[in-house]
Amino acid sequence: MKEAIIKEIVEKVFQKAEKECSKDSKHALSNLIAESISPSAKTIERLYDKYLDKKEGIGEQNEHTINELCKYLNYESYAAYVKQNFSDKKSADVITVGRRKNWKIAAVVSLIVVVGLILGLSEKNKETLCMTWKADHYEKVACSVSFKEKVVPLDEVRLQNFKKVDVNLTTDFFDETTGQPLIWYYKSGNSVEYYTAPGLHPVNGKTLKAITEYMANKTVPVHTFDESSFTQ
Known part of the structure; x- marks a missing residue:
């Protein structure tokens, strides 16, 4: 997880809390946020100290805490937040650059798109992978596996961790x-x-x-x- 993105998430969380809370103190805001998600108010205060007050010596937060903050902002997870917010920004940047650069840059972008389409067509012939639970861990399986086994979309992070x-x-x-x-x-x-x-x-x-x-x-x-x- 990128620190700049986490900082942005923390700022938005406290901005939302300020609109909903009658008090604007760090303690009051943290307690309000903790009522909606699982991390404790103390954990949320540490996030305030690190990213808003810029205090040093505060360790990194785990994936669960950041995912919970994203849920407070009405996103399913950190990955969903990044996909919705930064994929759009990236597309806008590409359009801006395309307007500023000459026709050679446009040709390069077109080539990348063509290669992507070719690779996409070749991938159609490959069997889509999912994963299923086996006793104490997930294993990769074909999505077309027998209905007797419960399969879910492949998540490489969850598969490994x-x-x-x-x-x-x-x-x-x-x-x-x-x-x-x-x-x-x-x-x-x-x-x-x-x-x-x-x-x-x-x-x-x-x-x-x-x-x-x-x-x-x-x-x-x-x-x-x-x-x-x-x-x-």
């Missing part, structure tokens, strides 16, 4: 620098499942929750009361 994992005392539940969660969970009855990224449960589609200190301690207690845990 979204895994179901077991946790123990060696598990890093939180980022040492930012304190942000590194594990997300789904609880059903007495059963708890753990995942390495936020999003929806790969089977039932329910939203995963970020791990908390309470859940981490409850899941992996430092001490147990089993007889085998005491020194003989």
Whole structure:
């Protein structure tokens, strides 16, 4: 994620909050924003300090936090924000440059378009890929796979980073620098499942929750009361 884009997102988030909040203090605005998205007011205040007050020494925010800020601005995700805002800007820049440059630049642009069309036609003959959930990870499959398997559009980032994992005392539940969660969970009855990224449960589609200190301690207690845990 580019820092310049994240800064723009943070500025727009607080501009929107100022229109909705009766107070304009950092604390009041952060609390208002936190009521609509999952990151805490403290996390949002750190974003204010870093990008609006330009304080140094504040670590980077994780992908989940930035995605939540984009949702506050009515975008599905950071990727959707970039696609909608910067693809349009890029197109406008290309048009402006085309007006300023001579016919040679126009010829180069035309050549690129022709090559793109040729490559696009060749890709039509290739089978479109999707992905499906296999026990604890996603795997690439053909989109035409049997209806018995649930397939979703291929997402290379999710394919590489979204895994179901077991946790123990060696598990890093939180980022040492930012304190942000590194594990997300789904609880059903007495059963708890753990995942390495936020999003929806790969089977039932329910939203995963970020791990908390309470859940981490409850899941992996430092001490147990089993007889085998005491020194003989």
